[in-house]
Amino acid sequence: MARTIVPIGPQHPLLKEPIAFQIVVEGEQVTDSTMRMGYVHRGIERLCQERTYIQNLYLLERVCGICSHVHAVTYCRGVESLLGLEVPLRATYLRALLCELERIHSHLLWLGMLARNIGLDTIFMYAWRDREIVLDIMEALSGGRVSHAINTIGGVRQDITPMQREVIWGQLDKLDQQVSRLLRVVEHERSLQARTRGVGHLSLEQVRRYCVVGPIARASGLDVDLRRDEPRPPYDRLNFDVVTHTAGDVWARTLVRMQETLVSVQLCREILRTMPDGPIAVSARRRVPPGEAISRSEAPRGELFYYIRSDGSDRPARVKIRTPTLPSLLSLQIQLKAITIADISVILSGVDLCIACADR
Amino acid sequence: MRAALVQGVKALAYLLPDLLRALVQRPETGQFPFAPPQIPEGYRGRVQAHPERCRGCGLCVRDCPAFALELHRENRDTFRLVYYPARCAFCGQCEISCPFGVLYQTHAFVRGTEDLDRLTVRLVDRSASTTPEES
Amino acid sequence: MSTWFRILIFPGFAFLFIAALAFEWIDRRMIARFQGRIGPPWYQPLADLIKLLAKEDIVPEGTNKFAAAALPILSLTAVLTASLYVPVGGIKGASFEGDLIIVLFLLSLPALAYFLAGWVSSSIYSLLGGHRSLLQYFSYEVPFLMAVACPAILSDSWSITRIVSFQAQTAWHALMQPLAFVLALVGLIGKLKRDPLDIPKAKSEVVAGPLTDYSGRKLALWHLTMTMQTVLGIFLLVNLFFGESRFFNPMPALPIFGLKAAAILVALSTASALYARLRIDQLMDLGWRILAPLALLQMLVTLWIAN
Numbered sequence: 052m053a054r055t056i057v058p059i060g061p062q063h064p065l066l067k068e069p070i071a072f073q074i075v076v077e078g079e080q081v082t083d084s085t086m087r088m089g090y091v092h093r094g095i096e097r098l099c100q101e102r103t104y105i106q107n108l109y110l111l112e113r114v115c116g117i118c119s120h121v122h123a124v125t126y127c128r129g130v131e132s133l134l135g136l137e138v139p140l141r142a143t144y145l146r147a148l149l150c151e152l153e154r155i156h157s158h159l160l161w162l163g164m165l166a167r168n169i170g171l172d173t174i175f176m177y178a179w180r181d182r183e184i185v186l187d188i189m190e191a192l193s194g195g196r197v198s199h200a201i202n203t204i205g206g207v208r209q210d211i212t213p214m215q216r217e218v219i220w221g222q223l224d225k226l227d228q229q230v231s232r233l234l235r236v237v238e239h240e241r242s243l244q245a246r247t248r249g250v251g252h253l254s255l256e257q258v259r260r261y262c263v264v265g266p267i268a269r270a271s272g273l274d275v276d277l278r279r280d281e282p283r284p285p286y287d288r289l290n291f292d293v294v295t296h297t298a299g300d301v302w303a304r305t306l307v308r309m310q311e312t313l314v315s316v317q318l319c320r321e322i323l324r325t326m327p328d329g330p331i332a333v334s335a336r337r338r339v340p341p342g343e344a345i346s347r348s349e350a351p352r353g354e355l356f357y358y359i360r361s362d363g364s365d366r367p368a369r370v371k372i373r374t375p376t377l378p379s380l381l382s383l384q385i386q387l388k389a390i391t392i393a394d395i396s397v398i399l400s401g402v403d404l405c406i407a408c409a410d411r
Numbered sequence: 412m413r414a415a416l417v418q419g420v421k422a423l424a425y426l427l428p429d430l431l432r433a434l435v436q437r438p439e440t441g442q443f444p445f446a447p448p449q450i451p452e453g454y455r456g457r458v459q460a461h462p463e464r465c466r467g468c469g470l471c472v473r474d475c476p477a478f479a480l481e482l483h484r485e486n487r488d489t490f491r492l493v494y495y496p497a498r499c500a501f502c503g504q505c506e507i508s509c510p511f512g513v514l515y516q517t518h519a520f521v522r523g524t525e526d527l528d529r530l531t532v533r534l535v536d537r538s539a540s541t542t543p544e545e546s
Numbered sequence: 547m548s549t550w551f552r553i554l555i556f557p558g559f560a561f562l563f564i565a566a567l568a569f570e571w572i573d574r575r576m577i578a579r580f581q582g583r584i585g586p587p588w589y590q591p592l593a594d595l596i597k598l599l600a601k602e603d604i605v606p607e608g609t610n611k612f613a614a615a616a617l618p619i620l621s622l623t624a625v626l627t628a629s630l631y632v633p634v635g636g637i638k639g640a641s642f643e644g645d646l647i648i649v650l651f652l653l654s655l656p657a658l659a660y661f662l663a664g665w666v667s668s669s670i671y672s673l674l675g676g677h678r679s680l681l682q683y684f685s686y687e688v689p690f691l692m693a694v695a696c697p698a699i700l701s702d703s704w705s706i707t708r709i710v711s712f713q714a715q716t717a718w719h720a721l722m723q724p725l726a727f728v729l730a731l732v733g734l735i736g737k738l739k740r741d742p743l744d745i746p747k748a749k750s751e752v753v754a755g756p757l758t759d760y761s762g763r764k765l766a767l768w769h770l771t772m773t774m775q776t777v778l779g780i781f782l783l784v785n786l787f788f789g790e791s792r793f794f795n796p797m798p799a800l801p802i803f804g805l806k807a808a809a810i811l812v813a814l815s816t817a818s819a820l821y822a823r824l825r826i827d828q829l830m831d832l833g834w835r836i837l838a839p840l841a842l843l844q845m846l847v848t849l850w851i852a853n
Contacts, residue, residue, distance in 0.1 A: 057670055057671075065750040076674075079677075105508075107476070108476070109500055109504065167750070168750040169823055170741055170821075170822045172577075173429070176581035177582065187451070191451045191452070194503070195454075198500070198502070200504070209453070239425055241423075242742065242821045245824070245825075246823070392674065392751055392752070393823075393826060424816075426820050430820065433582045434579050436582065438578075438583050
């Protein structure tokens, strides 16, 4: 068959957010690809300059729907370092609890999307059914399933009651059971392995060259996790494993994410058990003294980077966000070569695209 | 022999036990429009007000990230607090910013409507001639 | 029963239409229950069909208008004609020696029309889907035909009615030639383009395959063809492999037939829920390296038994 160009996007059943790929195929073989981003660009960084620090809390939550809380936490941490505030310990524990819950929910969502894109609808339904448990916990804690609005500059807005704690403890047990089952399915189910093994391979050297972060990098053997590498309360008091694999294909990434989810459930339990008492917020001034601050966090997809510069007023002068999906998108260039069309959906799912994050 | 059979089933149809279990369990989905949704206690829905407590300070207006609140003020005793539910992001910052406990969030959803007047709500109306009222 | 009644009402067009809607509902409801959902209500397939009939029918520029209109009519006609020769619970439209071959030929016409629908369309997705549907056809059709020929060889007849009555004297072909039944079931999954063999219309790869640009009445006709093909394929398999039996004779034939058909449908739904979609090269590998030699083996065994 002659050389043709298959457009994937901006609208395609495969993508949950618009992004355009032009894939050059010959028959069923892919030879090259180009990418065009920017369909979800909302100019959030510019909008931040016209809103106060408090208003930006809620704006920055909406950069991404899946990792909304960690954006807010990273921003808060940056502003708090500019203000010179020391966040109470209980607040950091509550923030970390929601971060870990968000990691679980993001990985379960991703597993469902991967399964759906390879035709295994059953795992999609099961993963999203288990994700409902997490969303219900988050809704009980913060009042919203996806946009939590629980952060404030100086701490968190809402505390966790003892009754909620008991309920969440029981839900975590159920979640542990379900996620373990999903992990075993990923390890043993043959048709899933047949589609994902050996597909989208990234070597360690390629990961380093493209600065890929997150589960993708860990699946290729790069041992990097900001929770352990830049220990901050409460992570400096919690022990957890960082999951890595060496295979570097989509199946390895699936295993890494599923095992990370189990680690996160364990972390949630430990956070609940060891949470100290105390205040949940300190009061913060509205005008931030001039300066620059950098804050980084481990979002579900990798390292999230915030740069905030203030000029002394109650609005930031510049907020710059580098999301983890951006280098993953660049690494797609190597992955989308010498594969078949059927593998395109596997690779695009394996990279866990969050285009809203990348486009801001 | 039996172990080999179990192995064979596991290799060929690994999800079969899950499928059978899902058949006998209650389904996860609900009949939403025909059955009420389950909303937890602290759900952040539409904003309402206790208008008698409002003093028109405007702290809520300053902190709203979606510019969904507006204060129209003529003098110290005459002002109106207008709320636009269509712009609201249901974050609850107005509830926190208000020092007098005027605003609170309910469980109500904001539904789509063709009636534009429903999208402008006067939460507090202090005119010189009328008594405080709530829309 | 007059011929017109048999063609138009039962077991002809009207019965086939109602059976198609019912089977689609059972299929969707079963898959939903397997996945932990409630599933659509009983009137959903009918509602979908009526909705499709009411939608605007667009033929994009660059698509051959005549072919786009003729192909769904052609495939529906083929399926309806094939229904005349497939008996339902013993009652048939017509039969003669060799009607099995006619049915198999007619049931493979929709596959050709499906490929052509992709070929004449101007969308790249349709072209890719048509390309894949032809590759898939070559992978499943040979094992399917060989597997379906085995009961005919054993019953020494190419008439479906005779095959059914042969089973009444001996035993079900599914018990005598189980491998043929399994291969025919896998071939049926490929023929009906169901998950895990819905490669030509893989939603995440080629949007909707050859039918991407179809809408409105034409899409309704295609949809009806697919569901009626499902019904006919299942009925054919029931007749060939689970025909009449000595042990069930006093009981009414039609409900028993319906139960067998429902059982095969449940097996197909379970297969849909269990597996991920195969890649086209994996399917060709499976078809030619595993299924075809097994079918050949079964045929040799059948020939040996028949002598």
